[in-house]
Amino acid sequence: MPNTIFDSDHVNAALDVMAHALKEHANSDNEIYMIGIHRGGAKVADALEHRLKKAGTTIHRGNLDISFYRDDLDTIGPNPEVRPSDLPFDLADRHIWLVDDVLYTGRTIRAAMGDIFDYGRPASVKLAVLVDRGGQELPIAANNIGISHHAALGQSVKLITDPAGWYIEQRLVKP
Numbered sequence: 001m002p003n004t005i006f007d008s009d010h011v012n013a014a015l016d017v018m019a020h021a022l023k024e025h026a027n028s029d030n031e032i033y034m035i036g037i038h039r040g041g042a043k044v045a046d047a048l049e050h051r052l053k054k055a056g057t058t059i060h061r062g063n064l065d066i067s068f069y070r071d072d073l074d075t076i077g078p079n080p081e082v083r084p085s086d087l088p089f090d091l092a093d094r095h096i097w098l099v100d101d102v103l104y105t106g107r108t109i110r111a112a113m114g115d116i117f118d119y120g121r122p123a124s125v126k127l128a129v130l131v132d133r134g135g136q137e138l139p140i141a142a143n144n145i146g147i148s149h150h151a152a153l154g155q156s157v158k159l160i161t162d163p164a165g166w167y168i169e170q171r172l173v174k175p
Contacts, residue, residue: 008165
C-alpha cells in the first residue's frame with residue numbers, strides 16, 4: 001500500500017527552491033537550456049519552466065525518451081512505451097540542465113546522457129532532480145536536488161502528478 005511521504009505543499013516548495021537555484025545558473029543572456037526525461041522528468045521540467053518564465057528567464061526546453069538507451073530494455077517487455085524525443089535547439093557548446101523526477105540507481109541518467117550525446121556535444125550537462133532517494137549504483141550525483149529522502153531497498157519512490165496536487169509516495173516493491 002502506498003504511503004504519501006511528501007504532500008503537494010512540500011513538492012511545490014521544493015520546486016520553488018529548485019527554480020531559484022536554476023535561475024542562479026542562467027547564462028549571461030538570462031537563458032537556461034533544459035531537457036526533461038519522459039515521463040516524470042518532463043513534468044518536473046515543465047513545472048520548473050513555468051516558475052522560471054514567471055521570473056523572467058528565457059527557457060529552451062526539450063524532452064528525451066530514453067527507452068532504447070536503457071540497459072534493462074530486455075526486462076521491460078517487448079513493447080516499451082516510446083514517446084518522441086524533442087530537442088528543438090542545438091546542443092553544441094550549450095550548458096544543459098537534465099531534469100528527472102526521482103534519482104535512484106543512476107541508470108536512467110546514464111541512458112539519457114548517451115541519448116544527449118547522440119544529438120551533439122554540449123559544453124556541460126548538470127542534473128536537477130525533484131527527489132534523490134539514495135541508492136545510486138553508478139557515479140552519478142545531482143547538482144540541484146529538491147528533496148533528499150533515503151528509501152530502503154525494496155521500496156519505490158514515485159512522483160504522483162494528480163490534477164489536485166503533486167505528491168511523492170513510497171511503497172514496498174513486491175519481491
